[in-house]
Amino acid sequence: MTTQRDKETVAPARYHLRLFVADDEPNSRQAKETLKRLCETCLKGNYTLEVVDVLEDYQAALENKILVAPTLIVLAPPPPITIIGSLSDTHKVLEALGLPASEKNL
């Protein structure tokens, strides 16, 4: 497998997210699923999501000063925010995206 950079939607988008994962390991898989769900519910049509597998492309991890995977970096809107872990705390993710937490979103 080559470096995987999935462009989920076309630009221009308001939200730019980069998720670093380790293949399909449990926490990484959970982070991917959670994030995709949140994006589809709250940011539909208005986001760019890149998923980087650090096992395939550790250079990208070094460049982005990534220590562990999974890690989510919200690149836009600024300032950049980093969230570590499987994203099981969706409140925190929504907060980082500047979105209100509601029943519907969670």
Next chain:
Amino acid sequence: MKEWKPTYEELEARLSEAEGTLRAIRSGDIDVVVGDKGMLIMRAKAAEDALRETQKTLEAVVETAPILIVMTDAEGRILLFNRACEELTGYAPQEVLGKTVRELFLPPEWADIVVERFADPFNPTLQEPYINPWLTKTGEERLIEWRYKALPAPQGTGYFILGTGLDITERKRTEEERARLETQLRQAQKMEAVGRLAGGVAHDFNNMLTTILGYAELALHEVSPESSLHDDLLEICKAARRSADLTRQLLAFARRQTVSPIVLDLNDAVSGMLKMLRRLIGEDIDLVWMPGHDLWAVKIDPSQVDQLLANLVVNARDAIPGVGKVIIETHNVALDKAYCASHAGVVPGEYVMLAVSDTGIGMSKEVLEHLFEPFFTTKEMGKGTGLGLATVYGIVKQNDGFINVYSEPGQGTTFKIYLPRFEAKPAEIPVGKAAEMPRGGRETVLIVEDEKAILDISERILKELGYTVLIAKSPEEAIHLAEEHAGDIHLLITDVVMPEMNGRDLAERLASIKPGIKCLYMSGYTANIIAQRGVLNEGVCFIPKPFSSMALAVKIREALERG
């Protein structure tokens, strides 16, 4: 590497990021750690997962285990306290964590003993079962069987103590209950053994007493009342009767006493005894009689009521050192299932209670345990036989009743006897006996008895009374005699137990030869068909050995005049 000059905000962001990273690593919320050389990507997951799973399993085991699991540090401070511990003690973990086992759970008298055991924590004997109690939050003492193990602390020096415990309070209770029942069984067997002995002795003894009494009474008729010999003979009669009372007592406690229960009012029976009881207890002790109202009837041999009262009152008297009171009460009592559940051997129903209380010295627990055992006595040598309360016990049991004792040292004693209610009208207690000896008419009496001495004396008494007497040493001889005898035979007097045939069968055989023949049974022997059931059929004429000539004369008339 490019110099990095972060702003304050950037620094703060990196710090919180680092904290987040650490938290995520600790909580296992990541899959890999990326090393700074790029190549060093560590797969942390597998090991962590395994560890986490193991930990989870362990925690679940500890938490749900039905045994008590507690872990302390070297000072006895509690670090772990599982749900079983919570349930047993009533404490929540937050109430006990950090506190010592000693301050919360050990009864004061155990504290030093238990703590001393941990002086050498790695001694293997610590793992052997060890029983020490724990106190619950409400102060209840539970008996716990512990196994302890010292575990070296993971870092540095020191150790933890892991204790696993089983609550054996109920098991101990059951064991004690079983031991108690075994003791009761042994006691019952002992009573049975002595009963057999008593039965055997009583047979020979009563036969001899009948002979002694019979000849002494016959001799009395021959001697003028002014003669000094007359008084001597009276003394012989008295001694023989006293001996007969002793035999009767032996038989009573062995529950082998042949009884003739009648329906009676216990109040009447007690009232009739009061005069005698007052004489028994002397002047320093008050006898208080508190009869219950509308007392239900009971069915019991009146002589057994006498025995019960005499024994209990004498005991009460002996428990009172100086002045005091003996109280006799009766009551109707209905016992429900709840009461019976907590009192072994009690059946729900309606009872008449007879209580004898005293204000005496009371009894210790040890004495209470042995109270009804035959030959158990606290009285000094020669004062008591140890048969009194055994007799009471035997009588109560024979009448399907039960007995409770309440006693505390210094607080007096109460015996409560419960006799089952009998639903019928009480009979009149026969009082007094015919003052004159009823003489015989022209009737012919056949006596069957394998003991020659008894046969001889009976024959002499009956002839003196004016009867025509036929004698037989065995049932076979009796049947032969009846077949040969041309005239009527009006009455058969027979022993109940004889080698070839019992008295009842003999009576039936003779009735077919001489229709209309009446029957009077006599017996001193207790291990017989009648006494096995303990009760004579109502309506059967019976005379217990030993008997006086007067008693025999009265019984013969009673038997002959019966319709």
